[in-house]
Amino acid sequence: MFHSRFLKAAAAGVAFSLAAGAALAEDMTFALSANVVTLDPHLTTTVGTDLSVISHIYTPLVIRQPDMKIYPAAAKSWEVTDGLTWTFHLRDDLTFPDGSKLDAAAVKWNIERILNPETKSPVRAWLTTIKEIKVVDPVTVQFVTDKPFASLPDQMSQIFIMSPAWTQSHNPAIEASGTGPYDLVSYVSGDSVTLKAKAGHVDGAPSFDNVGFRVIPEDSSRIAALLAGEVDLIAGIPPFELERINGTEGVSASSVSSIRMVYVKFNNLKPPFAGNTKLKLALNYAIDKEALRDAIWDGQGELSRCQPLNPAYFGYNPDLAPFPYDPEKAKSLLAEAGFAEGLTLEFEVPMGRYLLASEMAQAIAAQWAEIGVNTNIVEMEYGRWLDKYQNAGQMGDLSYIGQSWPTLTADGMLGLLEPGNIYAYYDNEEFGNLIREARSLTDNDQRLALYKKATESFCASPAHLVLFDQPTTYALRDRIKWQARADDIFRAMDISVAK
């Protein structure tokens, strides 16, 4: 089913890396904004740091390329039968440095390790629908799920395969040994990671001989390092710095819309939002999103189109448009909602997590104040905010949040708003029914039709203030070119030396 298209792409990828490898050995250095906490692929979900480094050393079954599509990696092809059984056909030429092969038995061992509660793997939550793993033959492995799991291949793109024998005799948190194009040279916790290209890798030599990752949490220090030539690629810099960087010799900066969307959630389970659609609409019409985006994000980032999805997601509805800025309509809707005198709401903002959230929230509050909606902004430390939102079920009236779903499916992303889900705080039963129905089907066209209806239902009674796709800002030295990706993964394999 997936054969021809993906094999062609895989072949192209191999040819590209072979051609690049024929050039002189080059080095490159990334600057990361947070620490690489662990090298064990099963014990982390942090994409921008841990998994980025890990993806150089280990191989997953399938891989997501910069175009956000899934391509073969350790598996050549895969198919699903009767909705519950997934069969992956593996390559037979991947060998670990310790001599063992990446075969079906190894894959089974890896998944079982994740599913074992004693491993304390945070990834386990993603794979609990897998009830059985069968080793059909050394290059064929089967997963049997207890419910239809259409995005299993997408999920597998973040599961990296380790050697069973090696893992049991080493400490995978600080050592690494995999089938990927790079070997680990050194790992200094809190400071840096250094990788070296494997000699004689089956897919040929990668573009860079030595790859380094430096941990520089402070934005201005990271930019200083780039300008000084100490690092080649940085990301997560404030949008207003892009102009200055572009004006500097030898470096350039840009941004790409990420898969994360930011919005201000309404607590729709209690007054004043419960059952009050007009209030929800009023708050959406009251915000001049373009002005916000231009002022605070310096024009970077795309407006979300009346749904918690963007074009990268399966199930995105391109026919919806963003709410226009219409303060008069907002005021009249507010009056119809029963708040002609205005009202006051609590606005919770997590600190240090989302791009310029503090400034955004204050600007949004100022715009709402113009139609009579006053807010008390409470900035709280991220852990405390998360606890309130997720654990205690006590989110405030308004909450600034950015969310994404790693498998880029509507099922996952919209599922976060499914009434009954602890993350949802939403009271739209029609929406919930549509999603559940879509989840039980396997035909993609039918599912798309249902998601179209679901997003329209959302737009008619929005669960939150619809805002933007958060931009991933990045800057790089002119000596390299990067196929920028929306999902926060940084791989030397996506980078080439500029001619």
Next chain:
Amino acid sequence: MSATSFFKRIQGGHVGLLVLAVVALLAIFAPLVAPDNPVRSDLRGRLAEPTLSLTAVGTAPLGRDQLGRDILSRMIYGSRATLLVALCAVVVGGVVGVTIGVVSGFAGGILDRILMRITDIQLAFPLMLLALLMVAAMGANFFNLIVVLALTSWTRYARIVRGEVLQLREREFVLSAVAAGASAWRICVKHILPNIMAPIIVVATLELGRVIVMESALSFLGVGMQPPTPSWGRMLAEGRSYVSRAWWLAAFPGLGIMLVVLSINLIGDWLRDVFDPKK
């Protein structure tokens, strides 16, 4: 007296007192003095450069910040929050510290040893870590900030006061009061307290400066004052990302903190010299 001898007699402490008085007046009369609303954001005017002119209409003499708010007004209003938090923290810390110090020094014995043990345990922590931990645990708001800052402060008073009280305890007038049957409370309040005011005031003054700097450090680490209330520490923390593009966001609050703390320290040093019997 002539001009030169007048200038010779001015000490650092006098200058400090003058500066502090000006700042305090600005803080108290903020609504009358500030040219603009400190929380009104004007996105079109964001990151406007300082004009350094007080007469030009509608412009911001010290520039505008990332949300278009007038920095001068935020500085003036911010001095309120900064000074208020620091003052409250110093008072609370002082009261607690002095009480413990007096009780410890006067009562002696087991009580003294226990209290000193507690002091040591507290001191085993770098202040910064203690503050961080407490604020993360309790949440960052005005009240909690005061409690946390006071917590990092009281030990300084306790130690010094205890030392002083230990000496005073053996003095003639205290011994005779004890012999006359006066209650411990009365002795402490009437005889001991007035005699230890001098070092307390010196410590309190220096603590004021230290607490102001610590508040800005906590804001830098993300656990200081909440928006949109301006405080100098918070302005400094917010402005740090903009340092290369709009230096005025961080420069002026930073200068403000330096100036005020410098003045406070000058006053503290001067007071210490004034109260020192050897001079």
Next chain:
Amino acid sequence: MLYRYLLTRLGEALLSLWGAMTIVFIAARMLGDPVIMMLPMGASPADIELMRKTLRLDDPLIIQYLQFMWNAVRGDFGMSFQFHRPAMDLVLERLPATILLAVSALIIGIVVGGFLGFVAARWRGTMLAPIATVLALLGQATPVFWLGIILILAFSTSLGWLPSGGTGSLSHLILPSITLATFTAASVMRLLRSSMIEVVSEDFIRTAWSKGLMPRAVYVRHVMRNALLPVVTMVGILAGELLGGAVITETVFAWPGIGRLVMQGIETKDFAVVQAAAAAIAAIYIFVNFAVDLLYMLIDPRIRLSRTGRA
């Protein structure tokens, strides 16, 4: 007896350490729920419960405390939730970097502060003294992180002389230790100045000196010896402040030390790391003060006598 005195002090030190660790244990638990920080958004309540059970976080608090203390005594501070490694290993890995930074800052601070303090006391009354004083006070008034960022802007971005962060060579150490040293230098300066002035104005010293009864060498030695005493005590306090102030400096300069480790631990509610780091820092601080105490006794025989009953 000297022996008994030392033993008592050791006992008190251990008691302080125990108290500090208990406080950290309580404060760490108040931080919030580490499990939701570990799991990705979208994890079901069942997943969260399972993880909590596996980590034994649903045991009663007193059991967790006793378990913690029992293990801590044997050097085991538990596994870090984030790093999935023994917490004390992480702390010991990062500690040398912070100690290097703190010691460098201490040395710079003492040298610069000592020099300024000496100048201010020796040439008291001339123009030099107020200049030195104001310089030192400025140092105390400047917020550490602001200074750090300014230094990076000046020496790294604009002039390109020094690296902007990270570690690896001597040039990486310069900016962070200067930043951290400013406050230390100011404290040392003020203390040395006031204690020098105090000693010099002691009656018998003045009398002996003005009457020519005291050789210059003895005078200088006596002044310095007594003036240094409070400075020696201060070193103990300074050590603690340096360890704490390192948190900010390490963040600004991306210095991989224990300060940043603790900050990260607090953010992710990584109890084990916070507890282990606090225990290590408290232990260092207590040890340094203990050593300072001994030093104090060595320098001033009167104190030795009064404390131990023998010279």
